[in-house]
Amino acid sequence: MFLKACAGSLLIFISSLLYTTLFFFSVVFYGSFLLLPSPIVNESLKWRTVSAFVRANFYMCKNICRLEHRVVGLRNIPEKPCIVFLKHSSVYExxxxxSFFQPSSYVAKYELMFVPIIRGAIKALKCIPVKRGKGRKEVEKVIQRGSNYIAEGRWIVLCPEGTRVRHGETRKYGISGALLAKGTKMPVLPVAHNAGYYWGRRSLIKKPGTITFSVGPKIETNGLSVQEINDIAQDWIEKEIENLG
Structure with a gap:
């Protein structure tokens, strides 16, 4: 029994290492297309490239790590773009x-800008890089750029916890997403998941299994305070994660 368990753990380690290597290759390969100038790669082709990148990683996760996913609450995704509050505990998210929110602008940590190919992808996809701990200036950046991108018909995807947390943990929500929602009167779409259990924060290991993403009912923000928006979203997300296990 002990040897069998050791063999199983070794297999998971090897498959995780293999996938991680291929993941970085996929970032370089698909990211290179996003670095091409706009006349060559237009907005439509950029998102087709993103979709191909995502499909490749879904395929590799499933066939190398035996890790796949399912989605519940798809009916809650509105036809028109809005602001997505996403639980922040895994790269898989x-x-x-x-995959599901296109075209979108992702609020990302500024440190990613130091990686040339990722910096190019961030610019090409109109992501919003923010410096953590810089306070009001970065909040204003999210509101200004986010408002402009919403006007362009883009989804805004952000993780209000600000940094990845371990599965089962949470932290106080930042205010930039709620301020953006309140200022633009856009609804917030909460998304919970248990990906952190299978592929955790700063972890090489990808456990076999099925990740569940749960999309909640959209939160109409008109008339709500910033704190109320955050409280409603966080309460739903954390309770749903408890239900997912």
Whole structure:
């Protein structure tokens, strides 16, 4: 029994290492297309490239790590773009967001800008890089750019916790997303998931299994305070994660 358990753990480690290597290759390969100038790669082709990147990683996760996903609450995704509040506990959540919300502007940590190919992708996809701990200036950036991108018909995807947390944990929500929602009178779409259990924060290991993403009913923000928007979204997301296990 002990040897069998060790063999199983070793297999998971090897498959996780193999996938991680291929994941970085996929970032370089597909990211290179996003660096091409606009006349060559227009908006439509950019998102087709993103979709191909996501499909490749879904395929590799499933066939190398035996890790796949399902989505509940698809009927809650509105036809018109809005602001998505996404639980922040796994890299896998990025695949989900890029797959279901197109075109979108992702609020990302500024440190990613130091990686040339990711910096190019962030600019090409009109993401909003923010410096954590810089306070009001970065909040204003999210509101200004987010408002402009909403006017262009883009989804805004952000993780109000600000940084990835371990599965089962949470932290106080930042105010930029709620301020953006209140200022634009856009609804908030809460998304919970248990991806952090299978592919955790700063973890090489990808456990076999099925991740569940749960899309909640949209939150109409008109008439709500910033704190109320955050409280309603966080309460739904955390309770749903408890239900998912």
């Amino acid at each position: 990025m695949f989900f967001a890029l």
